[in-house]
Amino acid sequence: MNYRIIALSSMLALAALGACTSSGPHKAVPPPQLSMDKIAEGYVRQVLAMGEHDPNYVDAYYGPKAWQDDEKKQKRSLLAILNFNARLQKDIETAPADPNVPPELWALRKRFLRNQLGALEAKARMLDNWKPSFDDESLALYDVSAPFYGREDFSPMLAALDKLLPPGEGTVSQRYNRYLERYAIPADKVEAVMTFAINAARARTLKYFRLPEGERFELSLVNGKPWSAYNWYQGNYLSKIEVNVDQPISVSRAIGLASHEGYPGHHVYNVLLEDQLVKGRGWKEFTVYPLYSPQSFIAEGTADFGVTMAFPPAERLALERQLFELAGFDPAEVETYDAINEAAKPSGNAVLEAARRYRDGSSSLEETVDWLQTYGLTTPERAQQRLKFFDTYGAYIINYSYGEKVIHDYMQRTAGADEPTWAQWRAFFDLLSTPRTPSPLLPD
Structure with a gap:
């Protein structure tokens, strides 16, 4: 050693050895x-x-x-x-x-x-x-456990999508995925669209945050991964952002990844910890990030919530129009596209519940794939990618949709307002730049 x-x-x-050399009765x-x-x-x-x-x-x-x-x-x-x-x-x-x-x-x-x-x-x-069970693993590694979800929790989502989607054959999920295929970014334009989206997210964040000089990111497209994107923080304010192009990337997904992996998500979180705590206070514990830890609940929850911080509805629509044009789609379709994507948001909870049932053995592989397609709104190919994620990362999935909800509710209690304000950005900055753990963010 x-x-x-x-x-x-x-x-x-x-210390004990030193004590034995003193004269008189032994003292602890x-x-x-x-x-x-x-x-x-x-x-x-x-x-x-x-x-x-x-x-x-x-x-x-x-x-x-x-x-x-x-x-x-x-x-x-x-x-x-x-x-x-x-x-x-x-x-x-x-x-x-x-x-x-x-x-x-x-x-x-x-x-x-x-x-x-x-x-x-x-x-x-x-x-x-x-x-451990899925929930015991969640508590042990991430300091929280997620609520349970049943089929009835996703009926309103499916009903809303049924009304919004163009009529056609098949299930709501199949119609939803056929609709999204129309807006899958062409392979030769993915890098340009992603770069544009990340830079837009950066500009929005810099309106409220002052980031250290020299912060930057590098973007690359990859294949064969169990995740859709990853931020590999290098230190010295540099992030390497990888985007998995095994499955098609839609415009809404590009915006989500740009904010989640970049600004004000993982990149900003890591930059602020390095700037404020490592360089500012000399706290070496923040030079390392263990994936399976409560820190991930904060990191993923703030990154998902950061999407709505950077792009509330009006700003999101404006960026979607720009990305539609850049990708070669008709900008007149943006309102419908945006409404459909917003209606599909509860599917994140369905993915979480699929992981719990699959990992605990209460759902077979076939049942899990069916659940993911029906309620998680995935294609068969993306369902298989999800299974690889569950096998690799276990209960980590709770850090996303449930992490976003916990952060959202905490921000509402702390700073109020349904849309980002200066007070919310201030509270968000404090959340990203100080040592935080999940359970104190829950309501009493």
């Missing part, structure tokens, strides 16, 4: 108090060590390379990780406060590290053959 790791976990033993020596910065280093190393057991675990890292190299060399066992995790969780409770940090912010930092380490412990146990 690397000396730095040993130092963090063996200070108690060293209280455990030494580790600083929060030392605990943060231990946490980062824990995440990197877990990454050696699960290649998907570390979503981003831009901290000291030596720490990463150490963990690659050590390849600590899950038992060693669990034992050190227990030590760190105790140390958090006795860490002395920093007088230069406001007490409210300090409390947020402690809660963040406590919850992140709790999720790391749960993931280590899962890798060691613990098989």
